[in-house]
Amino acid sequence: MTIREMLVHVPATGETGPVIDLAIGLAGRLGARLSALYTIRRLMMVSALFGRHSPILADAARQEYARAQDVERAFRARVDTADLAVRWSVGEGDAAALVRWAGRLHDLIVVPQSSPATDEIGFDVPEHAVYRSGCPTLIVPRTPPVTSVAEHVAVLWDGRRDTALAVRGAVSVLAIARQVTVLAAPERGSPDILRPAPFSIQDYLSGHGIQAELKRLDPEATLGFGAVLDSVVGHGADLLVAGAPEHALVPVHLGRPNRLDLLHRSPVPVLLAH
Missing domain, CATH: 3.40.50.620 (HUPs)
Incomplete structure (x- = not known):
């Protein structure tokens, strides 16, 4: 299968810069478009507790989307040195559910290995990407950082x-x-x-x-x-x-x-x- 559309998961917890760099480099070698999916779980929890029209939710959303903009700027700065078509998107909800849903419209998913110390509460993202997306999934170790792949x-x-x-x-x-x-x-x-x-x-x-x-x-x-x-x-x-x-x-x-x-x-x- 020709890989034309790649998806990389960018969790709200951060600490995945090397994984993103690897996805950027691989997409460039494959000539694929890279979509970054930033996932926010917190708003789903706040909505469940206080309701969708709560001022508490509105305040939390402002905080989360301000952070998402910061992460997007950092992502685009990484891409600026590569001749690569990219797309940025934000999803609210459980990260595993968001990744597996988006992955069904891509040719390859790239996710970091699970990290119990930093991952948000919820389903395991790599497992759900592999078993429930219908899309081949590349799982990348977080430590030590992987600098190259597919040589x-x-x-x-x-x-x-x-x-x-x-x-x-x-x-x-x-x-x-x-x-x-x-x-x-x-x-x-x-x-x-x-x-x-x-x-x-x-x-x-x-x-x-x-x-x-x-x-x-x-x-x-x-x-x-x-x-x-x-x-x-x-x-x-x-x-x-x-x-x-x-x-x-x-x-x-x-x-x-x-x-x-x-x-x-x-x-x-x-x-x-x-």
Whole structure:
């Protein structure tokens, strides 16, 4: 899929300047328009407590929109050095709901990793972007700041439907990378297939002008995503493309491999689809 419209989440809590810079740089390389979505949760809460016509709400709105203007000026100052089409918008409500709604009309969402210390109360933004927007989502670590992405891209290929969606959604990104490495995990068989046709991920990528090196993962290593992430870092990749982990948005039992490591603990940016 050609990426023409990108969305980056700008939370009211701030502290995401490096993520915004990364989105600006990636949009410039892709030739995409970048829309920044600034989200304000506080007004929804004030409205629920005091009513939509309350002077308290009006005063809170003035404060929040004054802050939004300051953040917009800082955003546009970052963009001034790049030849890039941008759009700024403000949404009021739960950040996760606003991002997933807006994401349905974009080709790629860019969000920072969750941060319990600074995030507003509400649903987890990366999880809802990945699982409920219908749009491929790039999740960027906050610390340490990521300065570049998509120079060396790793693709975790396991033949799952979500993985295929992620790869198709990332074709534009893979095409601009200097190096692409496919980390091949064992694919699940199907009782309805005796012998599959000889199609391969490398052939698919080659058809899009992308040359990829294939590395096979140890079947035991794929049981925990921590080992997969270690492999990504070990190969020197600065971005991982993968299908969204299964069974998200539900508790993960303690002591079992946490498949949500890809969303919340990856040391490199991850591009996921569901």
